[in-house]
Amino acid sequence: MTSAQDIQTNLSASFQKAVSNSWGQNLSGSPIANFSSPPSSWAGAIPRRSAPKVLKPFNTQDIKILLLENVNVGGQEILRNQGYQVEALKTSLPEDQLIEKIRDIHVIGIRSKTKLTERVLSEAKNLLVVGCFCIGTNQVDLEYAARHGISVFNSPFANSRSVAELVIAEIILLARQIGDRSNEMHRSTWNKVSAKCWEIRGKTLGIVGYGHIGSQLSVLAEAMGMNVIYYDVVTLMALGTARQVPTLEKLLEESDFVTLHVPDLPETRNLISTTQFEHMKNGSYLINASRGSVVDIPALIKASRSGKIAGAALDVFPQEPAANGDYFNSNLNTWGDDLRSLNNIILTPHIGGSTEEAQRAIGIEVADALVRYINQGITLGSVNLPEVQLRSLTLDEPEHARVIYIHRNVPGVLRKVNEILGDHNVDKQISDSRGDIAYLMADISNVRYEQIKDIQERLEALSSRILTRVLY
Numbered sequence: 198m199t200s201a202q203d204i205q206t207n208l209s210a211s212f213q214k215a216v217s218n219s220w221g222q223n224l225s226g227s228p229i230a231n232f233s234s235p236p237s238s239w240a241g242a243i244p245r246r247s248a249p250k251v252l253k254p255f256n257t258q259d260i261k262i263l264l265l266e267n268v269n270v271g272g273q274e275i276l277r278n279q280g281y282q283v284e285a286l287k288t289s290l291p292e293d294q295l296i297e298k299i300r301d302i303h304v305i306g307i308r309s310k311t312k313l314t315e316r317v318l319s320e321a322k323n324l325l326v327v328g329c330f331c332i333g334t335n336q337v338d339l340e341y342a343a344r345h346g347i348s349v350f351n352s353p354f355a356n357s358r359s360v361a362e363l364v365i366a367e368i369i370l371l372a373r374q375i376g377d378r379s380n381e382m383h384r385s386t387w388n389k390v391s392a393k394c395w396e397i398r399g400k401t402l403g404i405v406g407y408g409h410i411g412s413q414l415s416v417l418a419e420a421m422g423m424n425v426i427y428y429d430v431v432t433l434m435a436l437g438t439a440r441q442v443p444t445l446e447k448l449l450e451e452s453d454f455v456t457l458h459v460p461d462l463p464e465t466r467n468l469i470s471t472t473q474f475e476h477m478k479n480g481s482y483l484i485n486a487s488r489g490s491v492v493d494i495p496a497l498i499k500a501s502r503s504g505k506i507a508g509a510a511l512d513v514f515p516q517e518p519a520a521n522g523d524y525f526n527s528n529l530n531t532w533g534d535d536l537r538s539l540n541n542i543i544l545t546p547h548i549g550g551s552t553e554e555a556q557r558a559i560g561i562e563v564a565d566a567l568v569r570y571i572n573q574g575i576t577l578g579s580v581n582l583p584e585v586q587l588r589s590l591t592l593d594e595p596e597h598a599r600v601i602y603i604h605r606n607v608p609g610v611l612r613k614v615n616e617i618l619g620d621h622n623v624d625k626q627i628s629d630s631r632g633d634i635a636y637l638m639a640d641i642s643n644v645r646y647e648q649i650k651d652i653q654e655r656l657e658a659l660s661s662r663i664l665t666r667v668l669y
């Protein structure tokens with residue numbers, strides 16, 4: 198039988214590249230399964246009569262994963278238990294170091310700090326998949342990734358509750374000026390005041406962005422006796438007695454507390470700036486735990502100095518340091534010192550989602566999605582590729598192959614693909630598209646190793662190809 202090594206050696210230049218994307222190039226083990234003798238990663242592992250065991254493709258120990266920004270150990274364990282090579286770092290990396298590392302890896306796991314720009318991704322020749330171990334995906338060039346067949350996953354809501362709880366705490370802290378009182382006590386000053394300190398009962402909370410976090414917050418705030426209004430670009434069902442208002446201006450004019458829960462988008466940059474502060478009630482409060490780009494910080498400083506707003510809580514900033522340490526100063530940004538000098542401004546280092554519960558849940562959710570994608574090509578939950586799934590093949594189904602063909606969504610591709618696959622026994626096939634990109638998954642039975650090579654070569658030769666993988 199032809200070995201995987203032999204096949205790789207004989208490949209044409211273009212096929213070499215394709216195989217690299219489907220695990221072969223630079224990997225020491227077999228690029229695709231040997232159908233007569235299964236890979237060592239699963240050979241002999243399962244008693245014949247046990248529940249069907251999902252097939253693992255290739256030698257999983259050949260998969261190189263880089264995890265940045267202190268990804269939770271629960272997630273790390275899931276990946277290590279697959280046999281993948283996992284390097285986990287506690288911080289993000291400067292761009293030059295990131296580029297150096299990303300050249301060699303198949304999978305990268307990041308949080309909100311690591312910027313996977315076109316410049317960085319264009320160096321990532323072997324990269325198949327990105328795991329954002331957080332909610333936000335604005336730090337990744339999703340379109341570039343999709344055009345190069347790199348799937349991106351995130352955890353859409355595992356830290357929503359943690360953020361909502363932080364905001365509830367901040368509403369009370371701001372209303373009672375707790376940050377200032379605590380700072381004074383730390384400097385040994387006793388300053389017992391009640392002027393401009395309020396209960397939150399009966400006050401109006403204005404939520405901008407009524408998604409996972411905003412709606413969760415709505416329920417908690419109402420339970421504490423607040424009136425809740427919200428503004429969102431889409432019409433959404435109100436929870437409890439909350440009420441959607443038609444414009445941002447209306448929300449700003451009615452609210453005692455304004456809290457922001459929108460994604461970072463071109464339309465949300467500086468969503469709250471000088472004009473919006475003018476619309477806010479005198480002596481109201483602003484909370485931002487969404488993205489630093491959403492608030493115009495110099496305008497906030499002005500609104501705070503003039504007494505227009507009575508306080509603010511900021512968890513996110515336009516520039517944030519890559520690691521923990523003494524960084525929040527004017528070396529990082531021009532306004533850091535001004536912010537620190539203001540009264541009743543609570544500053545936290547992007548910890549909205551930083552709880553044990555949230556980080557563990559995110560770690561597990563994203564690591565599971567990565568394993569499903571690496572081992573089975575399943576894109577459920579992908580934020581930039583079509584979501585496609587076929588059931589897992591088992592050891593009871595020998596001589597099967599799963600073909601994955603990511604391609605440009607242009608007319609006539611399916612006919613050409615099926616001319617290639619049609620010579621074989623295609624058990625199942627599914628295809629879906631998202632904008633310009635389409636994802637096809639087909640399970641083929643009674644297929645020999647040599648035939649797989651032929652299928653892969655022919656798919657690779659199609660002009661629509663972005664990436665071909667053959668699993669099992």
Ligand SMILES: NC(=O)c1ccc[n+]([C@@H]2O[C@H](COP(=O)([O-])OP(=O)(O)OC[C@H]3O[C@@H](n4cnc5c(N)ncnc54)[C@H](O)[C@@H]3O)[C@@H](O)[C@H]2O)c1
Pocket residue numbers: 332333353354356357360405406407408409410411428429430431458459460461462464465486487488512513547548549550551
């Ligand atoms: N501080 C943290 O640690 C932390 C943690 C989690 C999430 N976040 C940030 O919070 C954001 C919101 O999270 P989520 O899970 O609630 O997101 P989500 O996608 O569930 O909800 C966002 C809502 O904002 C709305 N929206 C979009 N553009 C808008 C606009 N211009 N005006 C008004 N509404 C608009 C959307 O329609 C949606 O309902 C995330 O994108 C992320 O950037 C921060």
Ligand SMILES: O=C(O)[C@H](O)COP(=O)(O)O
Pocket residue numbers: 308309310330331332333334356547548550551
């Ligand atoms: O997008 C998110 O989930 C939050 O901003 C949290 O990001 P982090 O994982 O970097 O703390």
